[in-house]
Amino acid sequence: MSKLLCIIILYSNLCASTKIVNLNGEWIVSEDTNQYKNMKATVPGGIYSDLMNNGIIGDIFYGNNDVELKWIQNLNWVYYKNVSISSEFLNQENVNLIFEGLDTFSSIIVNGNKVGSSENMFVQYIFDIKKYLNVGINEIEVHFSSPVKVAKKLHEEQSKNYTIPPTCPPLEYNGECHVNMIRKMQSSFAWDWGPSFPSVGIWKNVYIEAYNDSVIRYVVSDVIDKDTDHWTLNVDIYMANNNKNQVTGRLKVDLETNLMNITKIIEVNGKPDENGEIMITIDMDILKGYVNSWWPNGYGASKLYNFDVTYVNEDKSDISIKKSRIGFRKIELVQEKLDLGLTFYFKVNDVPIFMKGTNEIPIDILPEKGQNKTRVKQLLIAAHASHINMIRVWGGGVYESDYFYELTSELGILIWQDFMFACAMYPTTDSYLKNVVEEVRHQVRRLYSHSSLAVFSGNNENEGALRQNWYNTAQNYSTYHEDYVKLYITTIKSEFLRITHNRGIFITSSPTNGKKSDSENYVAENPGSSLYGDVHFYNYILNPFNTNFYPTPRFSSEYGYQSLPSLQSWFTVTNNTEDTSINSIFMNHRQHHPLGNLELKALLLYFFDVPEESNKYFNEAFIYYTQIAQAFAVKIETEHYRSCRSSLEENGEGYTMGALYWQLNDVWVAPSWSSIDYLGRWKMLQYHSMEFFAPVIVTSRLKVDRILEIYLISDLPSPLMNLTISITVYNWNSCQPVNVENLTKTIESGSSQNIKTYNTDDYLSALGCGTLSSARTNCFFYLSVTKNEVKVSPDNFVFPDALKDSNITTAHVKIDDIRKISDAGVFIIEISTDQIALFVWLESLDIRGNFSENGFLMVQPKRVVFFNSEEQTSNDYLLKTITITHLLNQKYFTNE
Ligand code: BMA
Numbered sequence: 001m002s003k004l005l006c007i008i009i010l011y012s013n014l015c016a017s018t019k020i021v022n023l024n025g026e027w028i029v030s031e032d033t034n035q036y037k038n039m040k041a042t043v044p045g046g047i048y049s050d051l052m053n054n055g056i057i058g059d060i061f062y063g064n065n066d067v068e069l070k071w072i073q074n075l076n077w078v079y080y081k082n083v084s085i086s087s088e089f090l091n092q093e094n095v096n097l098i099f100e101g102l103d104t105f106s107s108i109i110v111n112g113n114k115v116g117s118s119e120n121m122f123v124q125y126i127f128d129i130k131k132y133l134n135v136g137i138n139e140i141e142v143h144f145s146s147p148v149k150v151a152k153k154l155h156e157e158q159s160k161n162y163t164i165p166p167t168c169p170p171l172e173y174n175g176e177c178h179v180n181m182i183r184k185m186q187s188s189f190a191w192d193w194g195p196s197f198p199s200v201g202i203w204k205n206v207y208i209e210a211y212n213d214s215v216i217r218y219v220v221s222d223v224i225d226k227d228t229d230h231w232t233l234n235v236d237i238y239m240a241n242n243n244k245n246q247v248t249g250r251l252k253v254d255l256e257t258n259l260m261n262i263t264k265i266i267e268v269n270g271k272p273d274e275n276g277e278i279m280i281t282i283d284m285d286i287l288k289g290y291v292n293s294w295w296p297n298g299y300g301a302s303k304l305y306n307f308d309v310t311y312v313n314e315d316k317s318d319i320s321i322k323k324s325r326i327g328f329r330k331i332e333l334v335q336e337k338l339d340l341g342l343t344f345y346f347k348v349n350d351v352p353i354f355m356k357g358t359n360e361i362p363i364d365i366l367p368e369k370g371q372n373k374t375r376v377k378q379l380l381i382a383a384h385a386s387h388i389n390m391i392r393v394w395g396g397g398v399y400e401s402d403y404f405y406e407l408t409s410e411l412g413i414l415i416w417q418d419f420m421f422a423c424a425m426y427p428t429t430d431s432y433l434k435n436v437v438e439e440v441r442h443q444v445r446r447l448y449s450h451s452s453l454a455v456f457s458g459n460n461e462n463e464g465a466l467r468q469n470w471y472n473t474a475q476n477y478s479t480y481h482e483d484y485v486k487l488y489i490t491t492i493k494s495e496f497l498r499i500t501h502n503r504g505i506f507i508t509s510s511p512t513n514g515k516k517s518d519s520e521n522y523v524a525e526n527p528g529s530s531l532y533g534d535v536h537f538y539n540y541i542l543n544p545f546n547t548n549f550y551p552t553p554r555f556s557s558e559y560g561y562q563s564l565p566s567l568q569s570w571f572t573v574t575n576n577t578e579d580t581s582i583n584s585i586f587m588n589h590r591q592h593h594p595l596g597n598l599e600l601k602a603l604l605l606y607f608f609d610v611p612e613e614s615n616k617y618f619n620e621a622f623i624y625y626t627q628i629a630q631a632f633a634v635k636i637e638t639e640h641y642r643s644c645r646s647s648l649e650e651n652g653e654g655y656t657m658g659a660l661y662w663q664l665n666d667v668w669v670a671p672s673w674s675s676i677d678y679l680g681r682w683k684m685l686q687y688h689s690m691e692f693f694a695p696v697i698v699t700s701r702l703k704v705d706r707i708l709e710i711y712l713i714s715d716l717p718s719p720l721m722n723l724t725i726s727i728t729v730y731n732w733n734s735c736q737p738v739n740v741e742n743l744t745k746t747i748e749s750g751s752s753q754n755i756k757t758y759n760t761d762d763y764l765s766a767l768g769c770g771t772l773s774s775a776r777t778n779c780f781f782y783l784s785v786t787k788n789e790v791k792v793s794p795d796n797f798v799f800p801d802a803l804k805d806s807n808i809t810t811a812h813v814k815i816d817d818i819r820k821i822s823d824a825g826v827f828i829i830e831i832s833t834d835q836i837a838l839f840v841w842l843e844s845l846d847i848r849g850n851f852s853e854n855g856f857l858m859v860q861p862k863r864v865v866f867f868n869s870e871e872q873t874s875n876d877y878l879l880k881t882i883t884i885t886h887l888l889n890q891k892y893f894t895n896e
C-alpha cells in the first residue's frame with residue numbers, strides 16, 4: 001500500500017494492519033522427544049485441544065479422563081510454525097514477536113536462536129526479533145515445559161528456605177501440587193468444582209509487528225468527575241520503541257459525544273525509558289451536557305462513546321490506532337464510620353447501589369476455550385436478564401478476554417476483579433515479584449479503562465487463610481505475614497496505584513475488612529467480620545430455610561449451595577446409568593468438595609423426605625430435587641441480604657449492600673454451586689435469580705420462633721407510591737384463597753421496609769388453617785405487589801413449614817398448547833393445573849433454548865410461559881419433546 005493511500009485512510013485500521021504478520025491459525029506440535037510428532041495444531045489453542053483434534057485422545061471431559069490423561073501434563077511440547085517475511089516488512093526499524101498469552105513456561109526460538117522465555121500466562125510477551133529474521137521463510141518454535149514439573153522444582157528450591165503452603169490440594173480434587181509456585185490459572189491444577197488439566201500452549205493471539213518510530217501499546221483512560229459541569233478524561237498513552245530512540249510524531253485523540261466529535265492533537269517528542277517505553281498523558285475536559293452518564297444494569301442506559309487514539313510518525317510510515325469505548329461514570333467504594341464498624345458499599349454517579357450478582361469462575365478449564373465469544377455472551381446475557389449489576393471475576397481463574405469486559409461495559413455489569421491469587425500463601429522471591437509486576441502492569445493497563453471495572457482485589461481468601469491458620473502457618477506467622485504485605489501491598493497495590501494515579505479502587509483481599517484490615521497491618525483479627533468489608537458465608541449444616549442462621553454483613557461477596565446438572569448434561573460424560581447414583585464411584589470422582597455429596601443430601605433432607613432407594617440413582621427426580629433446594633436456599637439467603645439494606649441491628653450489623661452468589665458457571669459436568677451448567681443449561685437457580693434480583697420484590701424473613709416479617713424492597717431510583725401488597729393465604733388443597741389482606745404502601749427509592757409481622761401459628765390458625773401446631777402444615781403465604789392492578793414485582797411465597805411436613809395435595813399439571821409467536825423463535829406455552837402445583841419445571845430435551853420463567857408455583861389453574869428457541873423447530877416437535885414436571889409427580893416425594 002502506498003504511503004499516500006495510507007495517509008488518506010489514516011484513521012482506518014488498514015495501514016496498521018500492513019505491518020502485522022498474523023501467526024494465528026495452523027501450527028505443528030510435537031512432544032519434545034518425538035513420542036508424538038508433527039501433529040496439526042491450532043493457535044490460539046492448547047495441548048489438550050490439539051491432542052483431541054488429532055484423535056490421540058478422546059474427549060477430556062468424558063468419564064475419568066481427567067485422571068487417565070495425566071501423562072500429558074508430564075511431557076514437554078514444542079509448537080512450530082514457518083512464516084514468510086517480506087523485505088519491506090523487515091526493513092522497519094523495530095520488529096517484534098508478540099504473544100498475547102503463553103501458558104506458561106516456554107522458550108521461544110526463531111531460526112534456531114533463542115529470543116526469550118516465558119513464565120507467566122497472564123503477561124503479554126514481546127520479543128525483539130529483528131536481527132533473527134530473514135527475508136523469506138523463517139521458523140518459529142515455542143518449547144513448553146511441563147508446568148507440573150516446573151512447579152515441583154520451584155517448590156523444592158523454595159523449601160530449602162521455607163515452604164509455601166498448601167503444598168497439595170485435598171485428595172478429592174485428583175489435582176496436582178504446588179500451583180501456588182507458578183503464575184498460571186490456579187484452578188488448572190484442579191479445584192473443588194473442577195478437574196486438573198494443566199494445559200500448555202499459545203492460548204491467545206500471536207503476531208509479528210513492525211514499525212519505524214513507535215507503536216501504541218496501551219491506552220489507559222480514566223473518567224474523573226471534575227465539577228458539576230465537566231468530566232475530565234485522563235488518558236495515558238503507552239508507546240514503545242525497542243531501541244530506546246527518540247519518539248516523534250503526532251497523537252490524535254477522537255472522542256464521540258452526543259453533539260460532536262471532540263478531537264485533540266499533540267506533538268510527540270520524547271525519549272523512552274530503559275524498558276523502551278514512553279508514556280504520554282492527555283487530559284480532556286468534556287461538558288457533562290455533551291454525554292449521557294453510564295449506568296449499571298437497572299439504573300439507566302450504559303451508554304458508551306467511541307474513543308480512538310492514533311499515532312502517526314513524522315514521515316507517516318507508522319500509523320498505530322487503538323479503538324475503545326468509554327462510559328462516563330463515577331464509582332466510589334464508601335467505607336464510612338458507623339457507631340460500630342464501617343459501611344462498605346458502592347456508589348455510582350453518587351447513587352448508592354445494592355450490588356446484585358454472582359461470581360464467575362473461568363469460562364473453561366482450557367483457557368483458549370474461555371476466549372469463545374459465544375460462550376461469554378451466553379453467560380453475560382443470562383446474568384443481565386437476572387438484573388445482575390456486578391460480577392466478581394474470582395482469583396483462581398484468569399483475567400478474562402477483552403470481549404468479556406467490553407460486553408460487561410455494554411450491559412452495565414460492574415466487575416469486581418480479583419488478581420489471580422487464591423486460597424494459598426505465595427512466594428516473594430525477587431524473581432517472583434518481578435514476574436508479578438509484569439502481570440499487574442499488563443493486566444491493569446489492559447483492563448482498567450473498561451467502564452465496568454469497579455474494584456480490584458488482591459486475592460481470594462488469603463487474608464482469612466493467613467489469619468485463621470488454614471495452612472498451618474501460625475508457627476511462622478510473621479514470615480508469612482511479611483510475605484503477604486510484600487506481595488499484595490508493596491508490589492501489587494503500589495503498582496496498581498501507580499498506573500491508576502492513585503484513583504483506582506483496591507482492596508487487599510476478598511473477604512476483607514477493608515480499611516479496618518489496612519489499619520491492622522492488612523490482616524484483620526477477624527477478616528470475616530460482619531461489621532466491615534465483605535464476607536464469604538457457606539453453611540452446609542444449619543437449616544438454610546431459616547433466616548436466623550444467616551449473617552447480616554455489609555456485603556456478601558460469596559455464598560451458595562451445590563446442585564446437580566441435568567441428566568442430559570450427565571449423559572455427555574458417561575453412558576452408564578449406574579454412574580448416576582449419588583453413591584457411585586463416578587459421582588465421588590466428580591464431587592471434589594470434601595464431603596460434598598453428604599452436604600448435598602443434607603440440604604435435601606431439610607426439604608424433602610428422600611427415601612433410601614434414591615441413593616441408587618440420581619435420576620431426574622433426584623437432580624430436580626437438588627436444583628429446587630439450591631434455588632430455594634440461595635433465594636432465601638439473597639432476599640435476606642436484600643432485606644437488610646436499610647437497617648442496623650443493635651449489634652451493629654446491617655446496611656447490607658451486596659449479594660454475589662457463588663457461582664455463575666461451570667468448567668465441567670459435576671456437582672457444583674453453579675446456576676448454569678458446563679453445557680450452558682440453566683439450572684433452576686438461574687431462573688429464580690431473575691426473580692430474587694428483580695428491582696422491586698416483596699419477601700419475608702421466617703425466624704426460628706415462627707415470626708414472619710414481610711419486607712418490601714426497591715432498588716429503583718425514585719419512590720413508588722400507592723402500592724398494593726397482597727398477602728394471600730392458601731390452603732394447600734385449593735386454588736381458592738383462604739384469606740387476602742391488602743396493604744397500601746409507599747416504598748422509598750433504594751430501600752427495604754418491614755411492612756408487616758405475623759406470628760404464623762396464631763395467624764394461620766385464626767384463619768381456620770388448623771390448630772396452633774397444624775395450621776402451618778396446611779396453609780402457606782402468597783405475596784404480590786401491584787400498582788393500579790399492574791404487577792410491579794414477581795410474586796413470592798412463604799412456606800411456613802418444611803415441604804416434607806406440609807399437606808400438599810396432588811396436582812395434575814399439563815401443557816395444553818405450544819405455538820410459535822415470532823420469527824425470532826419465540827413460542828408460547830399454555831399450561832394448566834387442577835391444584836396448586838409446586839416448582840413446575842419445563843425442560844426442552846432436544847431443542848436448545850430458555851424459558852421466560854421456570855421452577856414456578858402455580859396457584860391459578862392456567863399459566864403462560866414463553867420459550868426462546870435457539871434452533872429451528874416446530875410447534876408439534878416442541879409439543880412432543882418439552883417435558884413438564886412438578887413436585888408431586890416425582891416419585892420420591894410421594895414415597896411410592
Ligand atoms: C469459596 C471460593 C472457592 C471455592 C468455593 C466453594 O471459598 O473462593 O475457592 O470454590 O468457596 O467451596
